[in-house]
Amino acid sequence: MRIALDAMGGDRAPVEIVNGAVRAVRLGHLQAADLILVGDEPRIENALDEAIGSEAFERRGLSIHHAPEVVEMHEKPVDALRRKKRSSIAGCVQLVKDGEADAFVSAGNTGAVVAASTLHLRLIEGIRRPGIAITLPSRAGGVTLIDVGANIKCTPVHLFQYGLMAHHYVESCRGIASPRIGLLNIGSEDEKGNDVVRKTREMFAATPLNFVGNVEGQDVFGDVCDIVVCEGFVGNVVLKVSEGISEFLIRQVADEVGSAFPDGKAPDLWQGTWNGIQGRLMAKIDYSEYGGAPLLGIDGTCVIGHGRSDAKAIANALRTTRDFVRNQVNSHIRTELAEILRSDEWQSGVQG
Amino acid sequence: MRIALDAMGGDRAPVEIVNGAVRAVRLGHLQAADLILVGDEPRIENALDEAIGSEAFERRGLSIHHAPEVVEMHEKPVDALRRKKRSSIAGCVQLVKDGEADAFVSAGNTGAVVAASTLHLRLIEGIRRPGIAITLPSRAGGVTLIDVGANIKCTPVHLFQYGLMAHHYVESCRGIASPRIGLLNIGSEDEKGNDVVRKTREMFAATPLNFVGNVEGQDVFGDVCDIVVCEGFVGNVVLKVSEGISEFLIRQVADEVGSAFPDGKAPDLWQGTWNGIQGRLMAKIDYSEYGGAPLLGIDGTCVIGHGRSDAKAIANALRTTRDFVRNQVNSHIRTELAEILRSDEWQSGVQG
Numbered sequence: 001m002r003i004a005l006d007a008m009g010g011d012r013a014p015v016e017i018v019n020g021a022v023r024a025v026r027l028g029h030l031q032a033a034d035l036i037l038v039g040d041e042p043r044i045e046n047a048l049d050e051a052i053g054s055e056a057f058e059r060r061g062l063s064i065h066h067a068p069e070v071v072e073m074h075e076k077p078v079d080a081l082r083r084k085k086r087s088s089i090a091g092c093v094q095l096v097k098d099g100e101a102d103a104f105v106s107a108g109n110t111g112a113v114v115a116a117s118t119l120h121l122r123l124i125e126g127i128r129r130p131g132i133a134i135t136l137p138s139r140a141g142g143v144t145l146i147d148v149g150a151n152i153k154c155t156p157v158h159l160f161q162y163g164l165m166a167h168h169y170v171e172s173c174r175g176i177a178s179p180r181i182g183l184l185n186i187g188s189e190d191e192k193g194n195d196v197v198r199k200t201r202e203m204f205a206a207t208p209l210n211f212v213g214n215v216e217g218q219d220v221f222g223d224v225c226d227i228v229v230c231e232g233f234v235g236n237v238v239l240k241v242s243e244g245i246s247e248f249l250i251r252q253v254a255d256e257v258g259s260a261f262p263d264g265k266a267p268d269l270w271q272g273t274w275n276g277i278q279g280r281l282m283a284k285i286d287y288s289e290y291g292g293a294p295l296l297g298i299d300g301t302c303v304i305g306h307g308r309s310d311a312k313a314i315a316n317a318l319r320t321t322r323d324f325v326r327n328q329v330n331s332h333i334r335t336e337l338a339e340i341l342r343s344d345e346w347q348s349g350v351q352g
Numbered sequence: 353m354r355i356a357l358d359a360m361g362g363d364r365a366p367v368e369i370v371n372g373a374v375r376a377v378r379l380g381h382l383q384a385a386d387l388i389l390v391g392d393e394p395r396i397e398n399a400l401d402e403a404i405g406s407e408a409f410e411r412r413g414l415s416i417h418h419a420p421e422v423v424e425m426h427e428k429p430v431d432a433l434r435r436k437k438r439s440s441i442a443g444c445v446q447l448v449k450d451g452e453a454d455a456f457v458s459a460g461n462t463g464a465v466v467a468a469s470t471l472h473l474r475l476i477e478g479i480r481r482p483g484i485a486i487t488l489p490s491r492a493g494g495v496t497l498i499d500v501g502a503n504i505k506c507t508p509v510h511l512f513q514y515g516l517m518a519h520h521y522v523e524s525c526r527g528i529a530s531p532r533i534g535l536l537n538i539g540s541e542d543e544k545g546n547d548v549v550r551k552t553r554e555m556f557a558a559t560p561l562n563f564v565g566n567v568e569g570q571d572v573f574g575d576v577c578d579i580v581v582c583e584g585f586v587g588n589v590v591l592k593v594s595e596g597i598s599e600f601l602i603r604q605v606a607d608e609v610g611s612a613f614p615d616g617k618a619p620d621l622w623q624g625t626w627n628g629i630q631g632r633l634m635a636k637i638d639y640s641e642y643g644g645a646p647l648l649g650i651d652g653t654c655v656i657g658h659g660r661s662d663a664k665a666i667a668n669a670l671r672t673t674r675d676f677v678r679n680q681v682n683s684h685i686r687t688e689l690a691e692i693l694r695s696d697e698w699q700s701g702v703q704g
Contacts, residue, residue, distance in 0.1 A: 237536060237586055261625075
């Protein structure tokens with residue numbers, strides 16, 4: 001297996017990205033996979049020298065593919081891709097298209113990654129739109145939210161296909177048999193929500209998928225479902241709200257701990273225990289523990305990293321990518337879709 | 353001032369609602385305001401007897417308006433209102449319409465409260481849709497989110513008017529001069545989001561309102577704005593996600609504290625300190641501390657309580673209602689709208 005990694009993508013590129021690659025190699029996340037670092041060769045070489053330091057680290061399995069241009073985080077995706085033909089994102093996509101890589105990972109401009117993948121790798125036959133599936137910590141032991149920003153104009157078919165694709169991804173990569181799928185809505189009753197959501201609910205209800213019906217905001221981090229389907233605008237807001245409120249709450253807890261002692265400082269023993277608690281808590285809710293977010297629906301494997309990805313987040317995204325390819329998620333999706341497309345019963349609904 | 357309170361609305365009605373009324377009276381939340389408890393008279397009498405107990409509590413300022421029917425939480429609003437002409441919600445609205453009350457508070461079926469208010473009290477002249485404005489704890493010392501579920505099909509004019517109304521509400525009732533208004537979007541750049549959001553941004557940018565531009569999910573609980581404007585589907589999800597994730601995190605902290613000690617139990621001194629910390633933390637993030645949510649845009653005052661409202665939440669909602677009436681929020685909105693409607697520059701945009 002060969003994985004291309006966009007070494008220039010993300011707020012902390014290329015250093016943290018290259019560190020992440022080295023970390024993945026050291027932790028054995030990649031196993032037999034080879035890694036192609038895509039981006040500005042001299043800068044990647046420098047970062048690699050830094051990361052490997054004076055140790056006699058072998059570069060076995062690591063190679064560099066030169067791509068001198070960078071799509072910046074705030075550029076308009078389509079414009080930037082048109083102007084910068086030799087960007088690291090374009091380089092990654094080309095490697096996958098040419099069969100030089102089985103998958104690619106980028107923490108760069110999400111819109112550009114989605115646009116380049118959709119345009120050049122195309123979609124799995126029958127899939128209408130790609131969707132970003134991110135897995136977050138929850139009481140259920142993790143919840144996969146799809147879509148979180150690739151598609152802000154969803155039809156019922158888009159949403160239904162997101163659920164179907166996430167089913168295969170979660171079953172294969174999170175190891176949950178028949179994962180529970182919830183449809184994000186503003187009430188649990190069948191008739192709640194707008195027309196798109198109501199029609200989507202009907203589509204899910206008619207399948208053998210483990211559909212638990214409408215779920216509300218409070219259920220996302222609860223224990224009623226393993227997958228939450230929603231349109232990209234809402235999913236993006238939910239994702240970012242959850243990050244924001246976690247930071248807010250953790251800060252509040254820390255403030256309260258500080259002010260619980262007369263001089264604003266806890267006794268050493270207390271503080272030590274508290275530090276341990278806080279560390280484990282942060283690890284539990286840390287997005288970077290949860291790996292990257294596959295762009296489901298692409299005929300090829302594309303995994304998107306958080307724009308703020310550090311080395312740990314990148315290493316975990318590489319592990320997600322390896323699992324995705326090894327478990328042949330796309331092949332499962334393709335087979336199921338082919339069956340659905342053949343089935344008379346489904347023709348109208350899924351084509352609609 | 354006279355306030356009608358729907359004694360039958362909410363999961364814990366009538367007991368907690370009546371307790372809330374008594375609490376508000378005892379805490380002086382109502383000052384000179386009289387309170388009319390609306391609902392099934394015998395049940396309200398029983399709850400009042402319970403709440404007042406054997407004390408020689410005077411019922412001065414408290415009266416009962418009999419309404420024998422209840423719109424249940426999960427009934428379809430319009431159907432239920434049509435069938436149950438003598439519901440407590442209809443009773444509250446009628447009291448306001450007849451000038452017998454200046455305002456009403458209900459923690460009952462939100463859809464029914466919105467529908468009954470819109471239909472019978474009508475909207476302030478020039479306002480297109482009512483919006484629910486809820487205030488949540490945040491790093492900014494509180495954030496007012498509008499809309500959280502009254503309107504799931506927003507146009508730019510609806511969203512713009514939500515911001516305008518929330519400006520007056522927050523200035524008058526939260527005491528923040530020129531509050532910062534953010535527009536919830538999936539990126540901070542001007543061109544991000546769908547057409548509705550982009551057009552709304554342009555409308556805000558052309559006013560003297562303190563508009564800070566697009567804000568993202570992580571900013572809702574941050575310190576960049578005092579008001580967040582969004583359409584009702586997204587706002588409802590944000591509200592409920594924030595409740596869900598707060599519960600999830602507090603539970604995680606408690607679990608970690610428990611497991612930080614060998615036998616799962618902290619020493620007494622530690623536990624005492626921790627209990628204090630946890631209590632203050634819960635108070636800070638407790639929705640019930642933040643009062644009810646006014647339904648802005650109604651020509652009359654309607655404040656919506658959380659469906660799970662307990663006595664404290666109801667008492668705080670009554671305080672919010674008193675402030676809303678006393679500060680003449682609707683009159684400020686009416687004056688500003690009349691000016692805008694006269695202004696040539698605005699005719700096209702606001703009428704559009």
